[in-house]
Amino acid sequence: MLYADSLSGLLRRSGMEYGDLAALRCGGKDWSYRAVDGMADRVAGALVRDAGVGNGDRVGLYCINSPYFVAAYFGIIRAGGIVVPINLLLHPDEIVYILQDAGAEVMIYHEAMEPQMVQVRERMGAALRMSWVAGEQMGGADASLDVVLDRVTALVEDPEVDPGQDVAVIIYTSGTTGRAKGAMLTHRNLLSNVESVVEAFPMGVGDRIITVLPMFHAFAATACLLSGLRSGATVVAVPRFLPDELSGVIEREQGTIFMGVPSMYGVLANLPTDRAADFSSLRFCVSGGAAMPVEVMKRFEARFGVLIYEGDGPTECSPVTSVNPIDGIRKAGSIGLPVGGVEMRIVDDSGDELPDGEVGEIVVCGANVMKGYWNLPEATAESFWGEWFRTGDLGHRDTDGYFYIVDRKKDMIIVNGMNVYPRQIEEVLYRHPAILECAVVSDPDPLHGEVPKAFYVIRPGMEVEDRELRRWCIEHLGRHQVPRRWQRLDQLPKNATGKIVKRELTRRGEVERGLRTEG
Incomplete structure (x- = not known):
């Protein structure tokens, strides 16, 4: 209803x-x-x-x-x-x-x-x-x-x-x-997704939802604004993400719910101890918009004593499709179970459902799925198999019904014919004590076709060399997964929600290769 x-x-x-x-x-x-x-x-x-x-x-x-x-x-x-x-x-x-x-x-x-x-x-x-x-x-x-x-x-x-x-x-x-x-997105798309959100994350009178995610984004609009107003909660609007300012808002306003993207949690977890705020008023946090590195989740939870529940969903699905249940088992690294009213499957390239454990594309069906793309009937048709929306995410499902994203289909790297998933490499890098943020993209290679290239930002006060990170990866990954190229940056490019924009890193590599060719 x-x-x-x-x-x-x-x-x-x-x-x-x-x-x-x-x-x-x-x-x-x-x-x-x-x-x-x-x-x-x-x-x-x-x-x-x-x-x-x-x-x-x-x-x-x-x-x-x-x-x-x-x-x-x-x-x-x-x-x-x-x-x-x-x-x-x-x-x-x-x-x-x-x-x-x-x-x-x-x-x-x-x-x-x-x-x-x-x-x-x-x-x-x-x-x-x-x-x-x-x-x-x-x-x-x-x-x-x-x-x-x-x-x-x-x-x-x-x-x-x-x-x-x-x-x-x-x-x-x-x-x-x-x-x-x-x-x-129709009225029913959004209203049905609001019901799914409030069922998954109980909220109501007395709750204060800290909303720093931009309201123009589907995640904030549905999960924070619409769900909050439907439930009698107070939506605390924060105009922009400034870590120190946000920490103060959470403490001063006694926020009870915080929703953010992984990079926000990473920055908050790494604030100097003398600038830490009291987050004890928070009942729970929600992460979406991008894959949450397990190490970032551990750092944040250890520091602030509040659990993060990871979920997922594309804009085309209004956007929430799955979450780790508050009243059930929370699995780190998983995007959780389908929310109420939503079905999800793992399918092969022909659209046939795959058994548990096998990697394929995640498809979604439900009242939350968009009507289509504006004035683009062909693109709309290409995005559906019947009533199932093709998310473009590669993932698998375990025997408990929990879904895991391996990577974006377009981000997969093929090294000597073998599939390499950047997220797996990033998870290993995040476990290194010197790494604050990282992103792995494909880089063309005349011998191997493609190879992984890692961009990284180090934590304040730390130092690390590329060769040390390479050794670290060799210890934890297969040889074909180890990045062949490395680049340290002061910061990674991000969009308005704080999500790392990998296409900017890929474009940077294209420019650098062009300059080398011209030189």
């Missing part, structure tokens, strides 16, 4: 049920459930009246974690529109592509993004009919969201929605092999 028939209905129902309880907290200030519901009404009314937004119209949302984001998100949906969240780290050219591809003529953005918006407006021209700014500085915007939120307007009726067909959000996935694709 879904909590509501639409995302607008979710906020409306919570506004009535939880009234004066704090729905949002940001910068030491609270916004009640009733207040947030009213903010969404005012944004929706203004979008309909002043911007001409109607059913199915796409509206760009380019905003930091804040009450502005939440008011705009639900306001767009309540106006009958479709939210198109924009990654804050994108280049203006990429933003323009997304807006043009989605056909978004209206944009709501935060004042901090004005420098990028100057270029976006120049490139879009008349195609961007209207832009609203959230904040005190108008810049080149057509209207102020603050003015909209200060108005007293008549309530807007919730739009009639077909939950299974009507799209609520289009999230553009990172374009690792080309242009980004817009995953169309």
Whole structure:
């Protein structure tokens, strides 16, 4: 049973049920459930009246974690529109592509993004009919969201929605092999996934969900924002990941739930002891968005005394597909069991199911699986075997039904005809005491076809040479798995959620090879 028939209905129902309880907290200030519901009404009314937004119209949302984001998100949906969240780290050219591809003529953005918006407006021209700014500085915007939120307007009726067909959000996935694709998530996709999340991770009145993951990302939007508001919890919005600041927020706000990506846990676990905060208020932590190195999990849990429950799921699945159960067996290195309402299988290249223990592609089926990619019927068809969505992850299932990701299918390295999985090498490197972060990618080789190349960052105060790391790998890996090339960096490239961006490392290698060839 879904909590509501639409995302607008979710906020409306919570506004009535939880009234004066704090729905949002940001910068030491609270916004009640009733207040947030009213903010969404005012944004929706203004979008309909002043911007001409109607059913199915796409509206760009380019905003930091804040009450502005939440008011705009639900306001767009309540106006009958479709939210198109924009990654804050994108280049203006990429933003323009997304807006043009989605056909978004209206944009709501935060004042901090004005420098990028100057270029976006120049490139879009008349195609961007209207832009609203959230904040005190108008810049080149057509209207102020603050003015909209200060108005007293008549309530807007919730739009009639077909939950299974009507799209609520289009999230553009990172374009690792080309242009980004817009995953169309319906109201039912998201609402069903919210029910799966709150069943897996009990949350409710009195909980404070520390939300530093960017709300434009599917993980934060579903697992933190929507699930929190559905449950009567308080969503503590943190605009950006600054380790010391975040530690202070967790302690000061007495956070009870924290959700992050593995790199966040790694940085927090390695903070100097004199800068450590008290995390004893946390009931549990959740990790997703990328594979959690077992060694990072151990370091964090040993230091702060709170358990991390790893889960997984792609944007196209709204996004949560599996988690380690809080009330069951937690297996380090596993992405857990399928959440309620979701089925998962391991299949071969023909789509046939494989027995437990064998490595194949993970496929997913359930009400959480996207409607398809926006305006890309062929790409949509290629991503499905019947009703099963192809995740692109290679993994296996154990006899208890727990799933494990071996690696991304596209990241697998073939050395002399043998499959090498970068994640296995990374797990070994993370066990070395000097390693803070690492990433292994494929590097072309004239003799072996491909070889592993390791990029690494060392922990503060430590020193290590490439040859020592090579010896370490020889002791723990097969010879074909040992990286042939090494490069030490001050930091690894990451996206807005903190996930390591391997394609940037691969691109760096391509540039270096090109320079060597030219030289």
